[in-house]
Amino acid sequence: MYTNEVYSKPVTRNNGLHKWWHLRWVKRIGISVIILIICAVTFALVLNFVVFAPKKSETSTTAASSSSSLTTTSSVTPTTTLSQTTATDTTQQSEPTTTTTLTTISTTTTTTTTTTTSTITSKPEWTMTGNMSMPRSDHTASTLANRSVLVAGGLNWNGYPNSTEMYNPSTGTWTTTGSMNIGRMYHTASTLSNGLVLVAGGINANGVLNSTELYNPSTGTWATAGSLSIARREHTASTLSNGLVLVAGGINANGVLNSTELYNPSTSTWAITGSMNVGRAYHIASTLANGLVLVAGGTSGTDILSSAELYNPSTGTWTTAGSMSIARREHRASILENGKVLVIGGESSGTIYRNSAELYESI
Numbered sequence: 001m002y003t004n005e006v007y008s009k010p011v012t013r014n015n016g017l018h019k020w021w022h023l024r025w026v027k028r029i030g031i032s033v034i035i036l037i038i039c040a041v042t043f044a045l046v047l048n049f050v051v052f053a054p055k056k057s058e059t060s061t062t063a064a065s066s067s068s069s070l071t072t073t074s075s076v077t078p079t080t081t082l083s084q085t086t087a088t089d090t091t092q093q094s095e096p097t098t099t100t101t102l103t104t105i106s107t108t109t110t111t112t113t114t115t116t117t118s119t120i121t122s123k124p125e126w127t128m129t130g131n132m133s134m135p136r137s138d139h140t141a142s143t144l145a146n147r148s149v150l151v152a153g154g155l156n157w158n159g160y161p162n163s164t165e166m167y168n169p170s171t172g173t174w175t176t177t178g179s180m181n182i183g184r185m186y187h188t189a190s191t192l193s194n195g196l197v198l199v200a201g202g203i204n205a206n207g208v209l210n211s212t213e214l215y216n217p218s219t220g221t222w223a224t225a226g227s228l229s230i231a232r233r234e235h236t237a238s239t240l241s242n243g244l245v246l247v248a249g250g251i252n253a254n255g256v257l258n259s260t261e262l263y264n265p266s267t268s269t270w271a272i273t274g275s276m277n278v279g280r281a282y283h284i285a286s287t288l289a290n291g292l293v294l295v296a297g298g299t300s301g302t303d304i305l306s307s308a309e310l311y312n313p314s315t316g317t318w319t320t321a322g323s324m325s326i327a328r329r330e331h332r333a334s335i336l337e338n339g340k341v342l343v344i345g346g347e348s349s350g351t352i353y354r355n356s357a358e359l360y361e362s363i
């Protein structure tokens, strides 16, 4: 019994010791497993967001664009896309709680891609909005100071409508406004610094027009403005920094025009200014940041042009401005943020259409 008792003590102690060691071993394993899991999760997260982040940008861009488009649709803020940060700033201001997290997620994912920000902010969907009161092609569209868009003239089955209508971006509806005195297409429309819209030239069943008209948004009416010195269509109209409007080239029954004229809003009259070195129609015109106006390409009547020229408002003269690499007519141009002019596409002959683009930089 005694021995048994003595004996039994170490046995029980031994048993106890064994259990204790066993437990500690289990604990160690358990802790190791937990640490391993944490390490694995951290490693996976690092792999996902740091190592494979640039590779994943294409797929994460689509995810980000869908989330940012969600936020843009819910807030009707105008999407002036300057940079991703300002865009999210405006959405965060107008958005309360839930979408804010969405926006922050989209920012963190999109900051890894640098140049695609503009693609991300633009909504990749088209939705129908209100219909105009009538079909139109070759009409003009001008953004007014209050963000409404004024559409004027054009062509449809009934001829050359004199009607004009206004799109309200807040309601998505069109409202017919005053009629022009003369229906027309292939005209130009320029929003002046005083808020009025100047329509010039064009063509209708009676031929090429010298008439110009002014739309007054506060009365919703059109008034005849001074006549162009020369009737023209397929010309360009450029608003200058001094408030005048420069009309250049175009075509009429006498052929392609080298003449250019200036509209003075304070007298509502036109005056001939310097002639271009070459007559041009179907060309482009861009008002540069330095105040000069660049025209490029077009047709001279016999040739499609690669040449370009600059109008200097302070001297009223045109000087040559080099040549594009490729002759183009019915091309398009955009002024970039860096001040360069991007000239795009066009046709070089009746059968050669261009996919190329080139840049003009003023020196």
Ligand SMILES: *[C@@H]1O[C@H](CO)[C@@H](O)[C@H](O)[C@H]1NC(C)=O
Residues within 6 Å of the ligand: 129, 130, 131
């Ligand atoms: C716009 O006109 C088309 C037919 O030209 C019609 O199918 C469509 O329903 C119209 N939309 C609205 C909003 O009235």
Ligand SMILES: *[C@@H]1O[C@H](CO)[C@@H](O)[C@H](O)[C@H]1NC(C)=O
Residues within 6 Å of the ligand: 162, 163, 179, 180, 181, 182
């Ligand atoms: C505009 O055209 C319509 C239809 O052709 C005509 O009835 C109307 O008198 C014209 N309006 C003006 C201001 O010329």
Ligand SMILES: *[C@@H]1O[C@H](CO)[C@@H](O)[C@H](O)[C@H]1NC(C)=O
Residues within 6 Å of the ligand: 210, 211, 227, 228, 229, 230
């Ligand atoms: C404008 O055109 C009309 C009709 O073609 C003509 O009668 C008028 O004299 C022209 N005005 C100017 C300033 O050339």
Ligand SMILES: *[C@@H]1O[C@H](CO)[C@@H](O)[C@H](O)[C@H]1NC(C)=O
Residues within 6 Å of the ligand: 144, 146, 147, 148, 166, 168, 169, 170, 217, 218
């Ligand atoms: C802009 O002004 C015109 C004319 O006053 C008005 O009809 C139109 O609804 C205005 N647009 C907006 C967006 O307020």
Ligand SMILES: *[C@@H]1O[C@H](CO)[C@@H](O)[C@H](O)[C@H]1NC(C)=O
Residues within 6 Å of the ligand: 258, 259, 275, 276, 277, 278
């Ligand atoms: C402009 O065209 C007119 C008429 O076609 C022509 O007489 C004149 O010489 C041309 N001016 C220039 C600068 O080419």
